Amino acid sequence: LVSEVAMGHAGIVLGLEVSRLARNNADWHRLLELAAMSRTLIMDEDGIYDAASFNDRMLLGLKGTMSEAELHILKSRLQGGILNKARRGELELPLPIGFVYTPDTRVVLDPDRQIQDTVRMLFDTFREAGSACAVVRRLRSEKILFPRRIRRGIGKGDVLWSEIDHSRLLQILHNPRYAGAFAYGRTRTVYNAKLKSVQQKMPRSDWQVLIPQAHEGYISWDEFERNQSSLEQNAVGFSPGLRGRMPRQGSGLLQGRVLCGRCGARMRVHYERFEDKLRPYYVCNEAVVRHAGKTCQWARGPAIDEAVSALLLEAMAPTAIEVALAVQQEISQRVEQA
Template identity: 50%
Template sequence: MSDTANKIGTSHLQRAAFVYIRQSSASQVEHNRESTQRQYALAQRATALGWSQQQVNVVDDDLGLSGASTARRGGFARMTAEVALGHVGIILGLEVSRLARNNADWYRLLDLCTMTDTLIGDADGVYNPAHFNDRLLLGLKGTMSEAELHILRARLDGGIRNKAARGELRRGLPTGLVWGEADGEVRLHPDEAVVSALHAVFARFNEFGSARRVWLWLRSENLSFPLQLNRNEQIRWVAPTYNAIYNVLTNPVYAGAYCYGKTRTERYVDKHGTLKTRLRRLPQSQWAVLIREHHEGYIDWATYEANQMRLAANTKPRPHETGGAVREGAALLQGLATCGHCGRSLKTHYRGTKNDVISASNIQFTFWPFSATVNASSASCWLRPGRNPYENPRKSSS
């Protein structure tokens, strides 16, 4: 590696010097202020290397953002664009990890710097990516930066999983449960009104067997339901919603179980080519931690599993599968629907495509054996008084 003075030429000094500043999180920006000040001090180093103050551009748009990818890092994207246009003579960062912790992003930047003869500098020296030895060293630094991120994540995740395996990792609890003083201790909420409201939900579900009927019962009784968005917030009493009742019935924590790892983060590319992440719910057999009888619950585990089977049976089944509630089809209300005027049997059929939402407005009844159609949302009937009950309404109206 040649000396710094020999690497910086006139062509570099005629272009701008970019100082890139980044901290990985808002907490680091607030608490690790010494590191931030050291990064800002690189602007003085740029002037010491020969650039004027007017040529020095400080890029601090990405403070509080991770360097694992370029997503949302507008400052890095703007700096890369300037490098590609040949407007940058040198990029200064406290260390390689400030610029990128992903080899794909790092080598893309190195390739652009090589093509535009842009230098890269850190606390150890100044490098020219066009030189083989300098590029080799920068590549090793980038690889070590990515490996360091993997090691940090593995160490952190390992500690979290180890604590969760003992049932001591404190995470958000649903309404009606609070953390105790001991490690992993979970208690029922001290407010008896909250406990009674949740006990009522499970008792009514045991009686009705339907989450919707429990919700309708609460509404008919004009009962409020407790809501607590986080543990630092006070309990609020609100009108019950179906989602709130369903979430109570399906949450295993109410059955005295400690759960961890019920979801998995997946990365995918959307239709616009953007890399995004999403949460995927896992079946119970794939949960990372499931400790039954971890704490006192509102129901036992056997009751919880029975409730899940009842809820699943209420769900509309897929084609060629048994179970579920009947919601539509030619057999709906078979032998039950009759004409209010003549007493003759009716059968059902539907308007529109199969993708239409089933509602009262697109369900129709047909008089059997004629094809006289009656709209379920209409108060009138084709066979109203004064009309021949054996006359086909369509023929008479044509």
């Protein structure tokens, strides 16, 4: 419609509540501006308007503002109804594997005993092992498959069995549903730098609704809290975002700084005693941690540390230090001038 009006192919735009052609005032006023330039009339159930006329254009702009406000009120009422239903614990949300809805919308354990036993075994294994990586490694070593339900598309509702990975296991361990709690507002939709909507996880203090003991669960709420504490303590060793920021004790020069040349993952430091000294080794075991796979590669640390040390000493020669000091002094002068 906008392109036809802009090219002058339309003499008049007919419609009921024409302000509903756009969902925001920016689009509506753009159409009015093009209609004024191409001398296109606009007609609704109240009359005919000339967008080139100031009075008609002001009236059309007011109708667009009222329409946008009406949409905002409708959306607010819908969101308020959803929130009120969530506060009562009656809002139907997609359930994780191991739970189903009854005809009267109650949440119960999945009647499939195989699914129930697999989920219970997962939490029992984490209770014994204490880390998500150990659980993945044990399940894969014993060739135990974990179920997942298709939520959309072809085969919706079917259950597939496959090997579990580290990220899927963390989703299950962090989900309060398995402790019998109803939670709403765990994520919020935000826009990234590319203006694409993404889901951002919120801290528990910012959850809109949390109702413990809302239905039967696989573990107790106290055990869920203990699991969260264990996962938080293990995050320093397993999280790519945290690992590498805090150097630990040891003689390794490049702790958290070496990247694997094969897979691009950050390599960890492993120490072994050799001739009464701890010798560092840089090991890429990302596949071991995430998917209970095999070590990608490893390298002896002393040779790498010596090469990097020589490079640093060469770069930090007295001449380079003088140049750096001169640059710093010039920057300080510019800051003072500013």
